[in-house]
Amino acid sequence: MFEDNSNEPIILTDYLDDESGELIQLVSEDDEGPLSDENLPDELPILPIKNTVLFPGVVIPITVSRNKSIKLVKKAYKGDRIIGVVAQKNHKKEEASFNDLYEIGTVAKILKMLVLPDGNTTIIIQGRQRFQLVEALQEEPFLKASYTVIEEEEDITEDEMKAITSSLKEAAYKVMKLNPEIPKEAQVALENIQSYTFLTHFLSSNVNADVSDKQKLLESNNPKARAELLLKFMLKDIQMLELKQEIASKVHSDIDQQQKEYFLRQQMKVLQDELGQDGPDQEINALRQKAKDKKWPDEVKKHFAKELDKIGRMNPAAAEYPVAMSYAELLVDLPWDEGTEDNFDLKHARKVLDRDHFGLEKVKERILEYLAVRKLKNDLKGPILCLYGPPGVGKTSLGKSIADALGRKYVRMALGGVHDEAEIRGHRKTYIGAMPGKIIQNINKSKSSNPVFILDEIDKVSSDFRGDPSSALLEVLDPEQNSTFKDNYLEVDYDLSKVLFIATANSLESIQPPLRDRMEIIDITGYTLEEKVEIAKKHLIPKQREEHGLKAKDVAFDKSAIVKLVNDYTRESGVRNLERKVASVIRNIAKSIAMEEEYDAKITEDQVRKILGAEVFDKEAYEDNKMPGVVTGLAWTPSGGDILFIETSLSRGKGKLTLSGQLGDVMKESAMTALSYLKTHADSLGIDYRVFEHYDLHVHVPAGAIPKDGPSAGITMLTSLASVYTQRLVKKKLAMTGEITLRGKVLPVGGIKEKILAARRAGIKEIIMCERNKKDLEEVNEKYIKGLEIHFVSTVEDVLEIALLNQKAKEPMEFILPESGK
Structure with missing residues (x-):
């Protein structure tokens, strides 16, 4: 039933009985004729309706709920019952004005009015003839307008009429056949329609089309054009119904195919049982039998049994079946509590370590300590060691030796370039191609729950939009947390506390501080x-x-x-x-x-x-130069210690400072600090203050293609500047490291062992360093220091007193300066 504000149109072609209120008969063709002009009023009350269009001869019920519409209907029903029905352009508009209506509508007669218990009013109306709005006369209390009646054209021959009638009925029968919701009585009603005009109106009212399309049918004054447009809409409806039927047929066919496959699989299962071949049940039983011998936590045991039950209920042809089977196989294959026994023979362990590696006493001592504690107390959690040092010193190969000494399995995982968090934690099973992380994969490959696990190049882990593997490693490398490590794929906790993790790194700066805090750093420096x-x-x-x-x-x-x-x-x-x-x-x-x-x-x-x-x-490159301003410094690099030269020269100018050699910000600041100190203490060093204003200073660190930075070159810069300004030579085979302040204090620096080794390799005999670095020598083997004279200083004066000779260059530079006061 239509409403003047309805959203769901239902075309009704039946009639309501006056007494029973039931629909009893189809409107006859005798009732569809137009009203005579003398029976039509000069002005029409206009009833806007939504979601449908009223056609001449067609009867529809309308539930009236808008105030204006109720007033209109009640007044019209008391009078001649003639109203004008016009469709709204926008069905969402609640209060419609003339601007919201189409210009062409249908004159209708109210056949019956019923007041329903909910207060709404329902009217049964019959369309009589088309009209066009001419002028709006009033909008309150309801719409009223003047109009003109539209006469039907009869520009169609009898043969054309018969052909079109036949085509329309044939299309209508096809729609009824394809749409099971249309009652059979509709076909009887259609067969009884003889009038060509009423047939087009009847089918136009019932065709599945938008209001705008139905309005085009109403506005069409040419019966032939109207019939052709109607036939177009009906054929479109037939195509949609055929497509729906085809889709429904395919779905039904798929269901039938699934049932067929199910029965075939059941038959195949029976045949496999008879022949003794392995089927899905045999695979599940094999896993269940394998699980009986497993030593695993109760939680994992229950989880595994639940997974097997789920697989048993699953269709073996389903896409999820192989995924579930792979997961169950991983659970049963993982070494939950199966490991190797540690060899607590400490003498054997030392023999193996000494056999494979020369030196590295600190690392060997730490491994022997670990074994000794495990021997005395058998529940020590695995420590997290980080072997830190330059490339080529044997960090990775040391892991194999440790595994051999302990009698454990050896596993290595390269972390260089890893940028996906899932590489550590695994993927969730819901993803296509999901797999466990590399930690669980390598544990499973080793078939041991307590291997020696090498995390190689942990400082080269990167991160991007896929996550941060360094953060994922925090749980792996925390002895307090890794007993309950959870892999996304595994879904249950796995105990990593028995694993001896050994990480290797060339640099500590790129390792996250929280990750570095979880590891015991063991420094492996270069070899003598x-x-x-x-x-x-x-x-x-x-x-x-x-x-x-x-x-x-x-x-x-x-x-x-x-x-x-x-x-x-x-x-x-x-x-x-x-x-x-x-x-x-x-x-x-x-x-x-x-x-x-x-x-x-x-x-x-x-x-x-x-x-x-x-x-x-060339050895000569590492020996002293006989020119003032050339000083040897000591530097730390990721590849170990190295020496570098700082060269300084003066030229006549205006006191400009030039720094070259790809220096970083820290080294540039060291040079400026050194120059400021010299300017402040020029008198005590015997430097004429006018030199700073009339000579340009150029500080260069050779190997300009290599970037250089760090806080180790402060006293080296100062000594080089003091040497060139005083023209005093620097002591031969002397190197230095340390930072300075404007007050002349010498500050400590790092990498002392690497720097001492670099000095030995270069043939240096004396080293100057901060007094507060004396404690760092306690960790350096005495044989590395043998033959080296180390001067510990606390002030810049001490540095210059040791480094600068009273001897000047053979041809010292003569400063040409203006007289004082000029």
Whole structure:
């Protein structure tokens, strides 16, 4: 039933009985004729309706709820019952004015009015003839307008009328056949319609089309054009109904196919049981049998049983089935409480560590301490060690030795470049291609719950939009939390406290402070010359000899040859490049043997130079220069310690300061601080203050392509500036490290051990450093300091007193200065 404010149109073609109120008969064609002009009033009360269009001859019920409409209906029903019905353009508009209505509507007669118990009024109206609004006469208490009646055109032949009637009825029957909601009585009513005009109005009223489209049908004055437009709408409706039927048929077909597959699978299951072949049930039973021997927590045991029950209820052909099976297999394969027994023979452990690595006493001592505590108390949680040092010193290979010493499985995970948090925590099972994180994967691969787990290059973990792996590692590397580590894929807690985690790093600066706080940092510095010689003799040469298919009698290295390799070809903290150079020499010998050429099996210094060519590093570059303003400093780098030169020169100008050599902000500040100090204390150092105003200063740190920064060059900068301004030479084979203040205090710096090793490699004999760095020497082996004279200072005066000689350059620079006061 339509309302004047309804949203759901229902076309009604039946009639209400006066006494019973029931719909009893279809409107006959006799009732659809137009009213005569003398029966029509001059003015029409206008009733706006929503969501439908009234056509001549058609009867529809309308529930009237708007105040204006109720007043209109009641007044019209007491009078001639003639009203004008016009469709609204916008059905959401509650109070409609003439601007909200279409211009063409239908004159209607109220056949019946019923007042319902809820207070609404329902009227049964029949459309009679079309009209066009001419002028709005009133809007209160209801709409009223003048109008003109639109006469029907009869521009159609009888043959055309029959053809169109046949096409319309055929389309209507097809709609009824495709739409099961249309009652069968509608077909009988359609068969009884003989009038061409009423047929088009009847079908226009019932066609599934928008109000705007139905309004076009009403406004069409040409019966042939109206019929063609109506047929277009009906054919469109037929296409939609056919598409719906096709979709419903496909769905039904899919359901039938699923039922067929189900029965076939049941038959296949019976056949597999008869033949003794493995089916889904056998796989589940195999997992259940395997789980009986597992030593795992009760919580995991219950979770596993629940997963198996879920798999048992699952269709083996479903996409989720293999995912669920893979998950259950991971649960049962993981080593929950299956591990290796630690070897508590401390003498054996020391023997293994000494066999594989020369030096590294601090690391070896820490491992022996761990074993000793485990031997005395068998429930110690695994420590988190971080081996920190330059490349090539044996951090990663040390993990294998520790695993061998403990009798544990060895697992290594490379963290360099890892930028996805899921690499650590795993993916949730809901994602396609989900898998556990690398931690659980490697534990599962090792088949041990207490392996030695190497987290290689932990300082090179990166982060992006996929998360921060460093933060995910916080739980893994916290001894208080990793007993309940939760992998996203695993969904249950896994105990990592038995794992001995060993991280390796080249730099601590890039590691998050909370992550660094969870690890015990063990510093592995570079090797001395003596250590490198021993490592080459015991490890590198035998290894390369074996890899190149040679025997001990085929080649042997003289000690002086190894020293030359270390000093002249591999200036580094570790031994990686030294191993490459050893391999180059042995390859040359292997070629001679393979080509049956004569060669000397004893490798000497001369042969090293002959095979490898000219020396890569020149010793002369590390010796002192006889010019003032050149000072040797000590620096720390991720590859170990190194020495650097600071050169200063003066030229006539206006006191301009130039800094070059790719210096960072800290080193630039050190240079400016040193210059300010010299200006303040020029008199005590014997410097004419006019030099600062009339000479330009240029400070350069060679190797300009390499960026340099850090707080270690303060006293080196000051000594270089003091030397060039006083033209006094700097002490030979002297290097220094430390920062300064404007008050002349010397501040401590880091990386002392690396710097001392760098000084030894460069042939330095004396080192100047802050007095507060004396405590750092306690961690440095005495043999590293042997032969070095270390001066501890607290003020700049002490530095200059030690570093500057009273001797001036052979040809000192003469300062040309204006007289005082000019």
